[in-house]
Amino acid sequence: MATSYDVIVVGLGGMGSAAAYHLAERGQRVLGIDRFAPAHNLGSSHGGSRIYRQAYFEDPAYVPLLLRARELWEKLATDSGREVFTETGGLMIGREHSEAFAGTLASAHQWGLDHEVLGAADIRRRFPTFTPAAEDIAFYERKAGIARPEETVTAHLDLARAHGAELHFAEMVLGWEADGPGGKAWVVTDRGAYLADRLVIAPGAWAPKLLSDLGVRVTVERQVMYWFQPEGGTTSFTPDRHPVYIWEDPDGTQIYGFPALDGPEGGAKVAFFRKGVPSDPDTLDREIHPDEIAAMADHLRSRLPALPGRFLKGAACMYANTPDEHFVLARHPDHPQVTVACGFSGHGFKFVPVIGEIIADLALDGTTEHPIALFDPRRVRV
Numbered sequence: 185m186a187t188s189y190d191v192i193v194v195g196l197g198g199m200g201s202a203a204a205y206h207l208a209e210r211g212q213r214v215l216g217i218d219r220f221a222p223a224h225n226l227g228s229s230h231g232g233s234r235i236y237r238q239a240y241f242e243d244p245a246y247v248p249l250l251l252r253a254r255e256l257w258e259k260l261a262t263d264s265g266r267e268v269f270t271e272t273g274g275l276m277i278g279r280e281h282s283e284a285f286a287g288t289l290a291s292a293h294q295w296g297l298d299h300e301v302l303g304a305a306d307i308r309r310r311f312p313t314f315t316p317a318a319e320d321i322a323f324y325e326r327k328a329g330i331a332r333p334e335e336t337v338t339a340h341l342d343l344a345r346a347h348g349a350e351l352h353f354a355e356m357v358l359g360w361e362a363d364g365p366g367g368k369a370w371v372v373t374d375r376g377a378y379l380a381d382r383l384v385i386a387p388g389a390w391a392p393k394l395l396s397d398l399g400v401r402v403t404v405e406r407q408v409m410y411w412f413q414p415e416g417g418t419t420s421f422t423p424d425r426h427p428v429y430i431w432e433d434p435d436g437t438q439i440y441g442f443p444a445l446d447g448p449e450g451g452a453k454v455a456f457f458r459k460g461v462p463s464d465p466d467t468l469d470r471e472i473h474p475d476e477i478a479a480m481a482d483h484l485r486s487r488l489p490a491l492p493g494r495f496l497k498g499a500a501c502m503y504a505n506t507p508d509e510h511f512v513l514a515r516h517p518d519h520p521q522v523t524v525a526c527g528f529s530g531h532g533f534k535f536v537p538v539i540g541e542i543i544a545d546l547a548l549d550g551t552t553e554h555p556i557a558l559f560d561p562r563r564v565r566v
């Protein structure tokens with residue numbers, strides 16, 4: 185007879201590691217399983233930095249979750265002793281009617297969030313590394329900053345283990361089964377089979393494989409992160425002088441970037457938001473090609489002219505997109521003992537700690553006090 189757990193968490197990336205921690209912290213007997221190593225770089229939660237912001241152009245309904253996430257980021261830093269979050273301020277630059285500027289401003293008004301609106305001359309004066317066009321305008325939010333993906337996953341895994349969770353790595357889940365209401369759930373891996381009262385599935389870009397019966401079309405997209413050493417060094421790009429940013433062009437193209445986080449010899453990271461190539465997670469092109477690097481350097485030259493000094497490195501990552509780019513976070517509509525968390529559509533990391541809390545609520549109670557109506561899979565089920 186297989187060992188029986190209270191909860192099995194499949195996938196210990198950003199979301200699964202947070203879920204394992206919150207469940208173990210609530211006294212559950214947790215088994216976590218991941219096919220790769222802890223805090224690996226083969227999924228969606230690597231590359232050293234993720235933007236956190238509070239005003240949210242994607243939909244103002246995310247704002248209360250972001251406020252709770254910020255409290256939990258602080259608690260996680262204290263409990264783990266790790267630097268999981270750094271406040272840097274954030275700039276959303278674009279034309280007056282751009283999604284990045286106007287959408288962000290609307291959500292700030294709706295929720296009464298602190299902010300400043302800066303004209304092009306103000307942006308150039310306060311943040312001289314940016315050279316906006318005269319028609320550009322920016323939303324500035326002091327409370328925006330950087331979440332650290334590898335540190336965060338490691339912190340959650342360590343704390344989950346400290347609360348008694350059993351964590352298996354380099355073990356691949358081949359399938360799962362749920363018997364029906366009230367029944368237990370089975371997980372079969374390349375090493376064995378496990379039984380639990382509840383199952384959490386947080387498979388990132390592998391959702392099309394592990395959650396095919398959910399009926400939500402999750403499209404995996406290759407996304408490249410680029411690190412450049414700025415011309416003249418990193419002095420003007422340090423986190424105390426240089427905010428995180430999203431910059432939208434009149435044609436809707438968005439880039440986003442970070443200050444330099446790896447000392448004077450390091451670089452500052454920048455990337456295009458969306459518009460990636462559809463891919464399969466098991467055959468993802470992880471090589472970064474010269475034409476991609478040149479396209480990014482060209483794009484930066486008129487916007488952050490010092491940044492594309494010297495290309496240092498690049499890395500591929502994956503978005504797992506739902507049709508409307510909102511998350512899927514719910515009990516599985518056909519299996520109440522299974523909670524699913526997927527389709528974070530390239531903007532999930534800033535929410536990681538609160539998603540962990542919500543997964544624990546859903547798995548244990550079937551409901552949560554957090555507002556998650558937007559994430560119901562039935563909205564996009566085919």
Ligand SMILES: Cc1cc2nc3c(=O)[nH]c(=O)nc-3n(C[C@H](O)[C@H](O)[C@H](O)COP(=O)(O)OP(=O)(O)OC[C@H]3O[C@@H](n4cnc5c(N)ncnc54)[C@H](O)[C@@H]3O)c2cc1C
Binds near residue numbers: 356
């Ligand atoms: C380039 C890039 C930039 C981003 N920038 C931002 C940003 O600035 N701000 C932001 O908020 N978000 C950002 N995101 C999005 C954010 O990082 C993701 O939404 C988040 O990391 C997704 O976490 P996850 O747990 O769903 O996936 P993952 O962290 O990939 O975890 C899924 C886990 O499931 C495991 N798994 C899958 N299948 C199996 C199996 N069969 N058996 C066992 N284990 C399995 C995988 O090994 C993996 O560890 C970015 C993403 C990328 C790629």
